[in-house]
Amino acid sequence: MTSKKVIELFYDVVSPYSWLAFEVMCRYRTVWNIDLKLRPAFLGGVMQGSGNKPPGLVPNKFLWMNHDLARLAVYFNVPLRPPSDPAEAMFRKGSLNAMRFIKAVQEKETGGDQQVEKVSRELWRRIWSEDKDITEPASLAEAAQKAGLGRSEIEELQKLCTTPEIKDKLKSSTQDALEYGAFGFPMMVCHINGKAKMFFGSDRFEVMAHCLGEKWLGPQPAHHERSSAKL
Numbered sequence: 001m002t003s004k005k006v007i008e009l010f011y012d013v014v015s016p017y018s019w020l021a022f023e024v025m026c027r028y029r030t031v032w033n034i035d036l037k038l039r040p041a042f043l044g045g046v047m048q049g050s051g052n053k054p055p056g057l058v059p060n061k062f063l064w065m066n067h068d069l070a071r072l073a074v075y076f077n078v079p080l081r082p083p084s085d086p087a088e089a090m091f092r093k094g095s096l097n098a099m100r101f102i103k104a105v106q107e108k109e110t111g112g113d114q115q116v117e118k119v120s121r122e123l124w125r126r127i128w129s130e131d132k133d134i135t136e137p138a139s140l141a142e143a144a145q146k147a148g149l150g151r152s153e154i155e156e157l158q159k160l161c162t163t164p165e166i167k168d169k170l171k172s173s174t175q176d177a178l179e180y181g182a183f184g185f186p187m188m189v190c191h192i193n194g195k196a197k198m199f200f201g202s203d204r205f206e207v208m209a210h211c212l213g214e215k216w217l218g219p220q221p222a223h224h225e226r227s228s229a230k231l
């Protein structure tokens with residue numbers, strides 16, 4: 001087997017399309033010959049740094065996104081449900097505290113990123129499935145608890161996520177994303193033959209698989225294997 005190709009996935013839990021990409025990449029971790037690196041970052045900083053604006057601010061795009069996300073939830077098998085007040089959840093409340101918390105989880109975790117994966121998923125579930133807050137300390141604690149973290153660990157993370165060290169780490173991964181050319185999320189950076197190839201969106205997996213020399217088996221590869229086995 002040739003050495004694994006590194007894929008960096010830049011995401012923010014405020015972004016529903018990032019949730020789709022995140023679940024797909026986690027599913028393909030064991031299907032493709034890849035080493036997936038989770039790169040939690042701050043979408044607000046990417047928007048500002050690249051001079052972009054959130055697509056939801058254009059009224060017709062906002063309407064389109066509602067239809068699109070409802071279809072994609074089924075297609076990707078991800079329980080996406082927009083919050084009752086998306087503007088409040090995404091723009092007024094935002095995800096800075098949540099992303100700092102995830103960054104703190106990443107800093108404390110050794111030997112893999114299982115906790116980062118689980119905490120990120122629980123935070124997405126709160127904002128993008130259950131219409132729950134992701135800004136208050138109690139909300140972050142509840143998500144971490146659901147992800148399997150213990151009480152003292154959570155208390156330590158809550159202190160850590162307000163430190164200048166964690167704030168700087170989140171800024172620095174956001175800066176890395178901008179240097180790769182980010183203007184939004186999700187962004188995947190595939191390291192192929194010494195070159196970093198950037199892909200934007202949860203709708204580019206087919207092309208990405210082609211560049212990686214892997215097969216795209218749809219958003220649910222395990223499902224694909226089962227249904228082809230029946231033929």
Ligand SMILES: N[C@@H](CCC(=O)N[C@@H](CS)C(=O)NCC(=O)O)C(=O)O
Pocket residue numbers: 014015016017018052053054055183184185186200201202203
């Ligand atoms: N076509 C992409 C859209 C992804 C998308 O709209 N991402 C938002 C955040 S949820 C973004 O950062 N958009 C920036 C832009 O579209 O310029 C997909 O299907 O994943």
